[in-house]
Amino acid sequence: MRSRQPSTNRSDAVEYNVSYVYHAMYAYFDRDNVALKGLAKFFKESSQEERQHAEKFMEYQNKRGGKVKLQSMLMPVSDFDHIEKGDALYAMELVLSLEKLTNEKLLNLHKIADQNNDVQLVDFIESEFLVEQLIFFSGVRLKPSEYVAQLRRVGKGHGAWHFDQMLLNDVVAA
Template sequence: MQALRASMACSAMASLAPCRHGRMMASASRVAIPSASPAVGKRSLCVTRAQAQDVKEQYETAEHKGIVFKPMKAGKEQLEQVASAHLTSSSTDDSLARLNFAAEQEVGINEQINHEYAMSYQYHAMSNFFNRDNVGLQGFAAFYRVSSLEERAHAQQLMDYQATRGGRVKLAALAAPPPDYNHEQKGDALYSMEIALALEKLNFQMLYSLHETADKAGDAQMTDFVEEMLAEQADAVKEISDFVAKLRRVGKGLGVYEFDQLLATKAQEMYASLPSPV
């Protein structure tokens, strides 16, 4: 019975030895260690109360000197930035999420946002033209209307990204698009599609410049984001180029009416693939 009490006392003393995470645990060098051998399974090595207290004092000394945990300098700087941020301020310096996001990147994204809105505005004007009672090309009207929604969705995508990186969205005034798209030689269908091609090619160039800005800043995350938009934009340029080539072949007669039916189907497909606004 005395031997059993002594063994229990040793186990209780072993639980006093602290670990480096601040919890009390058995110390490998001073506590009872069960033997792996069945022959000595009941024997154990134990510590005295004085030895356990010595271990505790050594741990507390190490923690006080910063040996147990010492935060990195970069981590301390980020903590100070978060602590000093004001949620009610519009200043970029007060962003909680901003990290390695240069002013040039923020400006470039805002320029792209406003260009996407300008394209949306232009496509909306073209849609309204073809929806006139004296034009009556509903396929063109639907295609340009959905194209307008698509560009606005791209603008929203960029605005969401700006918020993700801690930037501030700044919208600019939009120039009024022309109300009429009649062209004496080309006709309204071909002329409007050539305008669409010019817009899509300009959009590709602007996205390419935005990618260069992110690359110069060494921002791999932003370059990946822009590359996804570039891939989609390259497909859009090719598609509109094909439309222009076909319209140049059909002229201004019956071929335009047949092409209008093709665009009506295309508009339905585009609308079905649009992202949810919420």
């Protein structure tokens, strides 16, 4: 049984769009007048990971005899400065909402595959994506919600810089 082409293509698009937004965040935090290299590193790695997810969907679709249809993407925001929240908190809140959206899209695709008795697609989504999402949201590695809570606590300025150094040095705060 072939996978549902439009749904799989939409999943490609979501992953690519999230990757694109994260890449814009990387570019912002890497700027010489922002210079938060830990956040830049975090967003660059996140962008690469989301692009790999999109490519996995494309490879899977090609293996199943489908047709990959890339879509146009909207240009993401390029400035993440926020007067009240600061740029780090604002960006991390965006990460949290994007990860929730991605998870929701994966669950919807899983539901469609299940309803159509497409066990291969169900297995692919579960093994390649939902397990990773579960790890991401369950705290095996620090969750975006915890990053948001920490950034709210430390505030802008020196607190955000200290958080950035934590990311740069791969130190997980307790």
